[in-house]
Amino acid sequence: MLYKKTETLSIIRREGEIMGMFVNPNAAAFQCAVNSEVYIDKTGLLEYTNKVLGTNARFICNSRPRRFGKSVTVDMLTAYYSKGCDTEKMFSGLEISKCPDFYEHLNKYDVIKINMQEFLSMSESVEDMLSILQMRLIKDLKSAYPEVVSSDRLIFAMQDVFAETKCQFVILIDEWDCLFREYKQDKEVQKKYLDFLRMWLKNKEYVALAYMTGILPIKKYGSHSALNMFSEYSMLNPREMAEFFGFTEKEVQELCSKYDRSFEETKAWYNGYELSVVEAQKLKVYAMYNPKSVVDAMLSGIFDNYWNQTETYEALKAYICMNFDGLKDSVIKILAGDRVQINTGTFSNDMTSFQSRDDILTLLVHLGYLSYHWPDKIVAIPNKEVSQEYVNAISTMDWNEVIHSVEASRKLL
Numbered sequence: 099m100l101y102k103k104t105e106t107l108s109i110i111r112r113e114g115e116i117m118g119m120f121v122n123p124n125a126a127a128f129q130c131a132v133n134s135e136v137y138i139d140k141t142g143l144l145e146y147t148n149k150v151l152g153t154n155a156r157f158i159c160n161s162r163p164r165r166f167g168k169s170v171t172v173d174m175l176t177a178y179y180s181k182g183c184d185t186e187k188m189f190s191g192l193e194i195s196k197c198p199d200f201y202e203h204l205n206k207y208d209v210i211k212i213n214m215q216e217f218l219s220m221s222e223s224v225e226d227m228l229s230i231l232q233m234r235l236i237k238d239l240k241s242a243y244p245e246v247v248s249s250d251r252l253i254f255a256m257q258d259v260f261a262e263t264k265c266q267f268v269i270l271i272d273e274w275d276c277l278f279r280e281y282k283q284d285k286e287v288q289k290k291y292l293d294f295l296r297m298w299l300k301n302k303e304y305v306a307l308a309y310m311t312g313i314l315p316i317k318k319y320g321s322h323s324a325l326n327m328f329s330e331y332s333m334l335n336p337r338e339m340a341e342f343f344g345f346t347e348k349e350v351q352e353l354c355s356k357y358d359r360s361f362e363e364t365k366a367w368y369n370g371y372e373l374s375v376v377e378a379q380k381l382k383v384y385a386m387y388n389p390k391s392v393v394d395a396m397l398s399g400i401f402d403n404y405w406n407q408t409e410t411y412e413a414l415k416a417y418i419c420m421n422f423d424g425l426k427d428s429v430i431k432i433l434a435g436d437r438v439q440i441n442t443g444t445f446s447n448d449m450t451s452f453q454s455r456d457d458i459l460t461l462l463v464h465l466g467y468l469s470y471h472w473p474d475k476i477v478a479i480p481n482k483e484v485s486q487e488y489v490n491a492i493s494t495m496d497w498n499e500v501i502h503s504v505e506a507s508r509k510l511l
Contacts, residue, residue, distance in 0.1 A: 118238030122182030123211050127173040129188065136393045138349050141194035143171065143342040144178055148203050151306050152266065157299070157328040159274070159310045162343045163466025165390035168311040171342070172211065172272045175309060179268045180209040207268040207306055208242075208259065210235060215273035218280060224287045227277075228294050253297065256304050266306030269299065275312035282450045288317060292324035300327050314464060315447045333373070333463050334442055334470055336384075340373040344386035357396045367401045368392050370480025374472035381473065388466070391483055403486045411490035414467055417458050418488075419495055425455035432468070433488055437476040 131137060150156050162168050177185045178194070184205060189195050212231065221227035232252040239255050240247045246262045247255045256267060281287045299308050308328075315332050316325050331339040345353070347369070354361040364387070371386040391404040418429050428438045444453055445460040452458055459477055462468040467487065469480035479485050 118182070118241055120210060120212055120235055121238035121242055122180050122209055123176055125173075125177035125180065125183045125185050125188060128170070128177035128185075131170050131173060132188065136353065136396060138345060138389070139192050140167065140171065140342045141174060141178075141189065141192045143339070144174070144194040144203075145197050145199075146338050147175065147307060147309070148197070148199050151203065154327075155329060156306060157308045157325075158331065159312075159316055159325075159328040160331045160339055160343070161275070161312055161315045161464060162333065163313060163388075163464070165388065166343045166466070167389050168343065169213075169272050172270050172309070172311060175268065175270055176209055176211045178204060179207040179307075180211075181205055181207060181265075182209070206265075208263070208265055209268045209270065211270045211272075213272040215276040218276050224277065224281070224290050228291070253302070256302075260304035267304050268307045269305060269309070271308075271310040273312055274310035275314040278314055278317060278448055282448070288448075289324075292317065296324040300325070314449070317448050318446045333371070333466075334460075335472065336373045337375060340375040340382075340384045340386075344371060344373075345389050345392055347385045347387070350387050350392055353392065353396050357399075359396055359399065360401075363401050364392065364395060367395065367482045370469050370478070370484075371466075372469050372471050388481075388483070403483050405483050405487055411487050413465075414462075414487055415491035415495065417462060418491060420452065420458055422452070422455040422458060425458055428455055428459065429488075432477065432479050433485075433492075435479075437471070437474075437478045439474065439476045441475070442470075 147158070150158070160168065160171075177183065177188060186201075186204060189200070189204070194200055212235075214227075214231075217227045217231045217234075221230060235252055236247070236250060236255050239259060243259050243262070246258050249255045249258065260266060277291050278288055299305055310328070315330050316328055329337075331337050336343075347365075350364055350369075351361055353359070354364055368387045368391045369385055371388070373384045373386050375382050375384070388405075394404045395401050418425070431438055438459065440456045440459045442456070442460045442463075445457045449461065452461075459468060463470045463477060467479075467484055468477040470477050479488065
């Protein structure tokens with residue numbers, strides 16, 4: 099089922115379970131998504147997470163650009179696994195309900211759901227952020243298990259709960275990488291944060307699933323392998339997650355049919371993200387669309403640049419004007435409608451440690467400003483919407499030759 103408009107469903111608390119804000123939260127956020135005018139069923143992802151529960155593959159870091167459905171997925175995982183609610187009725191009729199193990203994992207886990215950006219925004223330092231985070235989680239744990247939790251240390255509290263209940267935790271972290279975007283230059287702060295996550299999650303029996311999502315993959319620190327237990331799913335290598343973030347071409351075709359919009363126009367404006375995955379030893383390439391922009395175009399009937407509602411062109415400008423050999427020529431080339439080959443292996447998964455033009459272009463792939471074709475290791479501007487962001491960025495720069503190339507690129511895109 100690709101899209102579904104539902105009646106308002108009641109969210110029922112499971113008898114005997116105490117819902118917290120962060121521990122065993124309710125399903126209200128996902129209910130809002132399901133009730134939306136446009137809802138694309140991505141619950142097939144749960145079949146994969148069910149498969150890796152309690153295995154060595156239970157650590158997942160999924161990175162995608164802004165507005166690609168990352169937070170909605172966290173809400174979905176919460177609604178499905180949380181013991182704090184009864185969501186059988188909510189998921190009935192959705193893709194996951196057809197799976198044999200649907201009921202085996204439904205509302206069976208202690209779930210911790212946090213948005214790291216919220217804690218960072220109310221903190222003055224990383225130490226302050228981690229202190230507030232642990233304090234709030236322990237408060238919820240004590241409310242849920244008052245006779246079990248006595249420790250004021252998060253790891254001990256969770257170990258005590260698991261020892262008593264034999265029920266593992268599903269830990270969901272949204273905006274996991276916000277600290278790397280806020281403290282771009284502070285490596286000590288970044289290491290403290292990574293070390294906290296390692297101590298909290300690595301080799302802990304209480305973890306059934308640890309799922310993190312953000313824009314950037316996990317930071318590389320040479321031999322510092324704080325989070326090497328995580329499997330990465332990114333715009334460079336989406337693996338099993340390819341079809342679950344963004345809209346597939348089939349889904350967009352059905353939306354265009356429903357709302358009587360031009361598919362060719364939609365494709366020109368919002369398509370172009372090529373996500374490659376190997377299935378049954380064969381390469382499959384998903385043509386993915388920016389979901390936020392597609393929804394806005396479907397509902398308004400206007401094909402326009404909706405990207406600038408989530409991020410200004412100044413962010414792009416800061417990167418493409420950096421002084422690296424070949425960067426300017428590469429930008430001119432892709433603006434003219436051509437493709438450029440890059441080496442993604444040297445990128446450190448942050449926003450400052452750049453060694454070459456390839457590192458800049460790799461970051462632009464993660465940010466959604468470039469599409470990456472994995473078989474050939476080449477990048478290109480994905481669509482008209484993103485092309486407009488380049489136009490906006492260079493219009494305030496002294497790149498006369500680029501201005502001429504933009505006119506050519508408009509004809510090619």
